[in-house]
Amino acid sequence: MGLTIAVANQKGGVGKTATAINLSAALALEGKRVLLIDLDAQGSATSGLGMRCETDASVYDVLLGRIRLEEAILTTATPGLDLVPATRELAGAEVELVTMDDRHQRLRDQLASVTDLYDCVIIDSPPALGMLTLNALCAADGVLVPLQCEFYALEGLGALLGTIERIRMALNPSLEIYGILLTMYDARTSLSRHVAREVRDHFGGKVLNAMIPRNVRIGESPSHGLSVIAYDPASAGAAAYRQVGREMLSLLSGR
Amino acid sequence: MGLTIAVANQKGGVGKTATAINLSAALALEGKRVLLIDLDAQGSATSGLGMRCETDASVYDVLLGRIRLEEAILTTATPGLDLVPATRELAGAEVELVTMDDRHQRLRDQLASVTDLYDCVIIDSPPALGMLTLNALCAADGVLVPLQCEFYALEGLGALLGTIERIRMALNPSLEIYGILLTMYDARTSLSRHVAREVRDHFGGKVLNAMIPRNVRIGESPSHGLSVIAYDPASAGAAAYRQVGREMLSLLSGR
Numbered sequence: 135m136g137l138t139i140a141v142a143n144q145k146g147g148v149g150k151t152a153t154a155i156n157l158s159a160a161l162a163l164e165g166k167r168v169l170l171i172d173l174d175a176q177g178s179a180t181s182g183l184g185m186r187c188e189t190d191a192s193v194y195d196v197l198l199g200r201i202r203l204e205e206a207i208l209t210t211a212t213p214g215l216d217l218v219p220a221t222r223e224l225a226g227a228e229v230e231l232v233t234m235d236d237r238h239q240r241l242r243d244q245l246a247s248v249t250d251l252y253d254c255v256i257i258d259s260p261p262a263l264g265m266l267t268l269n270a271l272c273a274a275d276g277v278l279v280p281l282q283c284e285f286y287a288l289e290g291l292g293a294l295l296g297t298i299e300r301i302r303m304a305l306n307p308s309l310e311i312y313g314i315l316l317t318m319y320d321a322r323t324s325l326s327r328h329v330a331r332e333v334r335d336h337f338g339g340k341v342l343n344a345m346i347p348r349n350v351r352i353g354e355s356p357s358h359g360l361s362v363i364a365y366d367p368a369s370a371g372a373a374a375y376r377q378v379g380r381e382m383l384s385l386l387s388g389r
Numbered sequence: 390m391g392l393t394i395a396v397a398n399q400k401g402g403v404g405k406t407a408t409a410i411n412l413s414a415a416l417a418l419e420g421k422r423v424l425l426i427d428l429d430a431q432g433s434a435t436s437g438l439g440m441r442c443e444t445d446a447s448v449y450d451v452l453l454g455r456i457r458l459e460e461a462i463l464t465t466a467t468p469g470l471d472l473v474p475a476t477r478e479l480a481g482a483e484v485e486l487v488t489m490d491d492r493h494q495r496l497r498d499q500l501a502s503v504t505d506l507y508d509c510v511i512i513d514s515p516p517a518l519g520m521l522t523l524n525a526l527c528a529a530d531g532v533l534v535p536l537q538c539e540f541y542a543l544e545g546l547g548a549l550l551g552t553i554e555r556i557r558m559a560l561n562p563s564l565e566i567y568g569i570l571l572t573m574y575d576a577r578t579s580l581s582r583h584v585a586r587e588v589r590d591h592f593g594g595k596v597l598n599a600m601i602p603r604n605v606r607i608g609e610s611p612s613h614g615l616s617v618i619a620y621d622p623a624s625a626g627a628a629a630y631r632q633v634g635r636e637m638l639s640l641l642s643g644r
């Protein structure tokens with residue numbers, strides 16, 4: 135029975151997609167069977183792995199009930215890693231889902247038929263607390279929150295943790311916070327050091343030991359359709375995401 | 390009669406708020422009377438200028454018609470720069486506006502009573518192509534598109550330009566693209582240089598000459614509640630945003 139992890143933070147550009155792709159790849163390289171679901175109409179996780187949704191089978195069609203989730207699954211160049219792609223049409227789902235009775239659990243219901251096929255399902259969310267992120271949080275067992283080492287990081291975290299708590303109370307009682315992951319850490323700037331220290335002071339053990347450095351290889355890898363681990367295994371970015379993989383594995387094996 | 394500029398790009402973390410705050414400050418320091426409207430529920434433009442919405446008078450109340458825009462205007466520490474703040478409640482507007490007949494022009498209608506008081510109105514948008522960004526694009530005379538020098542930059546631009554064209558045809562015939570602004574440019578990386586060259590090749594004269602470098606002072610300034618121009622006037626970030634101000638002024642004076 136696989137575990138489902140939502141990668142979420144409504145602040146934009148904090149490394150959600152980079153984390154979703156590279157954690158998925160790190161777990162696949164450890165021999166796990168992983169399904170990555172792109173729940174962002176921008177389709178960054180889809181294009182970052184060099185994939186295009188050729189047919190009408192995207193996560194949008196799955197949410198609207200036109201096809202089953204299995205029909206949208208693509209295999210990627212990374213052994214053990216499959217993908218459910220997103221297309222721009224997904225932007226329409228924010229409004230279309232609102233009118234459905236079971237609007238918050240469309241993804242959860244569809245996932246039930248495939249979680250046995252995978253050790254881990256990872257969901258990349260858009261930069262908003264709307265219907266799509268709600269579906270991700272209702273489908274997930276736990277949430278991984280990438281947090282950029284920048285001023286605005288702490289501002290938005292309160293809203294996100296509040297939303298997660300409300301969802302746990304009302305819609306998904308088993309939802310946990312698997313961890314806060316510090317991203318784009320630049321040891322040369324006092325801003326980065328200050329934010330990292332403040333987050334660790336506030337959230338203690340909830341913050342993963344692994345910290346993702348600002349590393350140009352992470353920014354370059356999607357242009358090659360690869361995870362940073364496949365693109366430049368010796369890079370600091372690859373090492374950091376392999377460490378995230380190990381931390382999540384030890385966390386998940388305890389469940 | 391002031392001009393209204395929407396700062397928009399649905400990709401997250403590309404420097405929308407940094408551009409909205411620092412362009413506003415640059416124009417105010419040139420002696421213009423500027424109104425900055427924070428249309429993002431994260432409230433980054435509000436907190437980045439050290440402001441908090443004390444009363445119930447935020448842009449959310451304005452959009453729902455509870456108060457007039459003038460009642461939500463705050464003066465900031467920068468002479469000539471006023472702000473309409475945002476609060477988290479604004480996230481609810483995405484859904485609440487959908488049911489209103491005039492949902493796309495709520496902001497435009499409210500702005501009509503204040504544009505005579507300002508030389509320029511600047512609107513900071515959230516990282517989505519939803520109701521709030523739609524309101525910003527319907528209220529605006531022109532759009533400024535911050536574009537991060539990263540792989541995903543060009544991916545989302547097509548969707549945004551398509552949305553702008555649809556809005557011009559159906560809802561706001563005078564909407565123009567005032568420019569594409571390259572942000573977080575790091576001359577040391579081939580990724581940055583490659584993306585900047587590709588954007589200039591594709592979009593030619595639409596791309597502003599000014600280019601915003603990745604500059605830690607820009608990231609530090611919001612933690613002091615100041616624009617980068619006020620925080621560190623000698624920094625490369627301040628110089629770049631002053632240049633953006635001059636380019637926008639020469640563009641606007643021609644209208």
Ligand SMILES: Nc1ncnc2c1ncn2[C@@H]1O[C@H](COP(=O)(O)OP(=O)(O)OP(=O)(O)O)[C@@H](O)[C@H]1O
Binds near residue numbers: 149259319349
């Ligand atoms: N540690 C890092 N070092 C350098 N660049 C990074 C790093 N992490 C992510 N990036 C790059 O920064 C940009 C933003 O990251 P990413 O797209 O993963 O964020 P996001 O939170 O998914 O954004 P959105 O809110 O738009 O979904 C991307 O161009 C990505 O390649």
Ligand SMILES: Nc1ncnc2c1ncn2[C@@H]1O[C@H](COP(=O)(O)OP(=O)(O)OP(=O)(O)O)[C@@H](O)[C@H]1O
Binds near residue numbers: 405572602
């Ligand atoms: N040129 C720059 N150099 C360094 N840091 C920058 C620069 N521009 C913006 N930043 C920082 O990068 C982060 C992202 O920028 P910003 O919040 O302005 O983007 P945004 O597009 O408004 O994000 P969102 O999509 O969440 O609204 C912020 O922490 C900001 O302070």
Ligand SMILES: [Mg+2]
Binds near residue numbers: 150
């Ligand atoms: Mg993303």
Ligand SMILES: [Mg+2]
Binds near residue numbers: 406407433513515
């Ligand atoms: Mg912003």
